[in-house]
Amino acid sequence: MKLHSIETVLVDIPTTRVHHLSFGAITTQNYVIVRVRSDDGLVGLGEASTIGGPAWAEESTETIKGIIDQYLTPHLLGRDPRDLQALSALMDKLVRGNRFAKAAVEMALLDLSARALQVPAHRLLGGQVHQRIDLAWTLASGDTEADIAEGEAKLAARLHHIFKLKIGAGDPAADVRHASRIAEHFQGRATVQVDVNQAWDELTATRCIARLEAAGVALIEQPVVRHDVAAMARLAARFDVAIMADEALGTPADALNLAQRAAADVFALKLTKAGGPLATMKTAAIAEAAGIPCYGGCMLETSVGTAAYLHTFVAIAGIRMGCELFGPLLLKDDLVTHPLRYHDGAIHLHEGHGFGVDIDPDKLAHYRRDRAPRVAVSAA
Ligand code: MUC
Ligand code: MG
Numbered sequence: 496m497k498l499h500s501i502e503t504v505l506v507d508i509p510t511t512r513v514h515h516l517s518f519g520a521i522t523t524q525n526y527v528i529v530r531v532r533s534d535d536g537l538v539g540l541g542e543a544s545t546i547g548g549p550a551w552a553e554e555s556t557e558t559i560k561g562i563i564d565q566y567l568t569p570h571l572l573g574r575d576p577r578d579l580q581a582l583s584a585l586m587d588k589l590v591r592g593n594r595f596a597k598a599a600v601e602m603a604l605l606d607l608s609a610r611a612l613q614v615p616a617h618r619l620l621g622g623q624v625h626q627r628i629d630l631a632w633t634l635a636s637g638d639t640e641a642d643i644a645e646g647e648a649k650l651a652a653r654l655h656h657i658f659k660l661k662i663g664a665g666d667p668a669a670d671v672r673h674a675s676r677i678a679e680h681f682q683g684r685a686t687v688q689v690d691v692n693q694a695w696d697e698l699t700a701t702r703c704i705a706r707l708e709a710a711g712v713a714l715i716e717q718p719v720v721r722h723d724v725a726a727m728a729r730l731a732a733r734f735d736v737a738i739m740a741d742e743a744l745g746t747p748a749d750a751l752n753l754a755q756r757a758a759a760d761v762f763a764l765k766l767t768k769a770g771g772p773l774a775t776m777k778t779a780a781i782a783e784a785a786g787i788p789c790y791g792g793c794m795l796e797t798s799v800g801t802a803a804y805l806h807t808f809v810a811i812a813g814i815r816m817g818c819e820l821f822g823p824l825l826l827k828d829d830l831v832t833h834p835l836r837y838h839d840g841a842i843h844l845h846e847g848h849g850f851g852v853d854i855d856p857d858k859l860a861h862y863r864r865d866r867a868p869r870v871a872v873s874a875a
């Protein structure tokens with residue numbers, strides 16, 4: 496079997512509401528959809544999702560597409576897509592960094608390989624250890640009472656019992672009041688955690704985390720800038736509340752560094768920031784060796800990327816802190832013929848070969864950027 500073509504399509508899909516993060520507010524999510532085809536006509540799907548363009552990490556959908564088209568595709572065509580390890584190593588040799596781009600391609604190669612072998616993608620990663628994964632929802636409307644109402648609706652629908660709040664955009668004291676009010680409101684009925692997305696310095700983090708911990712917040716995600724591993728280690732040592740590494744944890748080498756320095760109690764895994772499913776599995780192995788539990792993070796993927804993440808996460812025993820694969824639920828529309836199933840506070844695996852999802856051609860035609868230009872990000 497040989498790789499015949501690699502197609503990259505830029506897609507923009509509006510969100511159901513404004514999503515506020517420490518660095519901006521999102522009304523539209525941006526994607527690169529990767530479609531690889533083999534010489535015998537099979538198709539594999541991958542996706543790179545960015546939040547706020549290059550505001551969360553360095554890559555934007557435009558750079559991802561450029562890297563794939565210009566620097567990866569010419570070297571991958573003609574190769575056997577089932578040589579996942581070899582092609583992953585080749586991509587690392589050809590392109591330094593740009594892990595979102597490589598992840599999207601590797602996802603598509605994995606999907607294609609699994610379809611060729613007529614097995615679910617998780618089989619190629621060692622098989623499924625989780626039947627379901629608890630599913631967090633992110634409350635980020637920018638308004639405390641609106642967040643509480645949204646959380647109540649999610650609880651009533653039995654969709655979620657873990658809520659993540661996005662804070663760090665404004666006055667830290669106001670953020671603490673906002674998060675404390677929500678944590679106290681849902682106490683005993685839902686778990687509340689916060690994602691600061693690198694917004695605080697260590698002093699601010701020390702003061703705020705003490706108050707968040709007292710209010711019952713269960714987990715603090717990426718409180719300080721990603722390179723300040725020393726500050727994360729001091730915070731992790733100082734507080735009982737779990738400190739989770741997100742932006743600080745990209746590669747398996749980052750995982751090793753964080754583990755050796757005891758700089759995080761929990762690792763947030765994401766296929767894109769790691770560089771693909773294989774690097775995510777390596778990161779999870781380091782976490783397991785270090786006794787660090789993992790959380791299944793997301794970048795607000797469509798059902799394409801979400802299915803890729805899910806097939807990887809169900810194969811990782813160390814995912815014990817739930818996941819946030821709710822991207823499709825925050826989008827006004829999706830790209831696949833059969834969206835993923837959500838119920839009883841969890842996301843459930845699709846049956847089928849590969850990732851088990853197929854592109855709906857009408858949806859792709861409607862949302863692809865070269866047919867319908869859309870605004871990417873609005874300022875906070
Ligand atoms: C992040 O930093 O975890 C995923 C969902 C969300 O609301 O933000 C993210 C990215
Ligand atoms: Mg995060």
